[in-house]
Amino acid sequence: MAFWLFKSEPDTWSWDQQVAKGGPEEWHGVRNYQARNNMRQMKLGELGFYYHSNIGKEIVGIVRVAALAHPDSTAFIPGEKIVWECVDIEAVEPLKMPVPLDVIKVTPALKDMVLVNNSRLSVQPVSDAEWAHIRKMGGL
């Protein structure tokens, strides 16, 4: 069981919209090979954090992988091979208290998080220890 982190600009697609969706939603639009490869490794039912970049800059909720990686329907160019893929995710529950980036940065147990060291990667792995730590900080 691996853990993940999904980044989204709330301007584009926010946690509230994800919740309002009430079910699985394609995590489309990822155009980065590392992020795609992470999605390919996801298994059904695995959990991830939902992070708001730019506005908020905090982890706000927990999502579940609801469909394995499949071709990204927004990446279709006639005559070209589809290289971009996405999983589907659905909202599970919000953190009772969002965990902001600046707090993560000053927490020694979280100093190796990808979010701290490669903030531009939009789909990231999270270690078991980091997962447990942030859950607790978030009041779950």
Place this chain on the structure above:
DNA sequence: GCCAACGTTGGC
């Protein structure tokens, strides 16, 4: 709004 970090593109 600025800029650092990173990824991609394209000339050689």
Place this chain on the structure above:
DNA sequence: GCCAACGTTGGC
């Protein structure tokens, strides 16, 4: 295959 130029992301 290298690397400079460029575009994008995202924190500040």
